[in-house]
Amino acid sequence: MFKSKKVENVNLFYLDEEQNNRKLIDEKIAKKKNKEREKRIRQNNQKKAEEEEFDLETETVIKMTNRNRIKKAEEEKKKATKLAQKRNKRNKKIKRILKIVVIILILAGGITFAMVSPIFNIKEIKVINNAEVSTDTVKSLSGLTEGQNIFRFNKIEIENNIKTNPYIETLKITRKIPSTVEIEVIERVASYCISFMGKYAYINTQGYILEISEDTKGMPIIYGTETKEEEIELGKRLNNNDLIKLEDVIKIINTAKENNLAEKITSIDITNKNNYIIYMKEEQKNIHIGDNSNLNNKMLFVSAIIETEKGKAGDVYVNGDLNNKFEPYFREKL
Secondary structure (H helix, E strand, O other): OHHHHHHHHHHHHHHHHHHHHHHHHHHHHHHHHHHHHHHHHHHHHHHHHHHHHHHHHHHHHHHHHHHHHHHHHHHHHHHHHHHHHHHHHHHHHHHHHHHHHHHHHHHHHHHHHHHHOHHHEOOEEEEEOOOOOOHHHHHHHHOOOOOOEOOOOOHHHHHHHHOOOOOEEEEEEEEEOOOEEEEEEEEOOOOEEEEEOOEEEEEOOOOEEEEEEOOOOOOOEEEOOOOOHHHOOOOOEOOHHHHHHHHHHHHHHHHHHHOOOHHHOOEEEOOOOOOEEEEEOOOOEEEEEEOOOOHHHHHHHHHHHHHHOOOOOEEEEOOOOHHHOOOOEEEEOO
């Protein structure tokens, strides 16, 4: 009996050990399967990731390809547009050149016709607005003749020829098709004269020397000018000092006009700009004006003294400072 129980225990021990070994084997097998499954999962995930990355790269490549195609298409379109614009511009330029050529040919033909056709020969030369310079003088200075072609003269040259007459200040030459030339002149007006070698040189308000004559034509004579006799030439002006004094003369004459005295003035001495002297032949009086200050008040006193001292020859003095208690006075000639 004892022996049988021992044998039974030994069997049970081996049985348990076998079961444990099988369990360990099963666990190993299970672990191995788990590892293999995990490996497959990782591989599948990696493959899936690679496929997704490949798809993304493919999609990116496709997008880039499409973008490049679009960009290339746009560039080709721009090139085509530029070529079309360049072609249109060239065509327009050619058309413009052709138009210009046609116009030039037409003008050349017209000019040639105008230059040779007797229709455009001058039949009449009109001179307008001239008073001092005669029409014949203007025509002669112009050099124009009837029968001459209306287009075959230089306006500037004709103007310069006519302006050699000192009375002519400006002029305008107009061709009136088919056969008339009109010369419109603006003349200088002689306002004063200066003594010159026993004669008189007429000048205008700008100091231009216009004419040398033996009489004054009733214009006031200016004495005391500094311009030398050899400098007095027709068409030229007085020297600068005389021009400055001439401005004062104009102011004096204009003020005298306002007081009805200008027509009485026979001459004015400008030797001393601080003491201009007016002579009135009709009144037999020398008027000592002084400088160009207070001219209106001075003329009022001159007018009053002339009226008071009517018929008496002598000198009127208004050349003092009227603002500083100076009293104008008359000194009769003895």
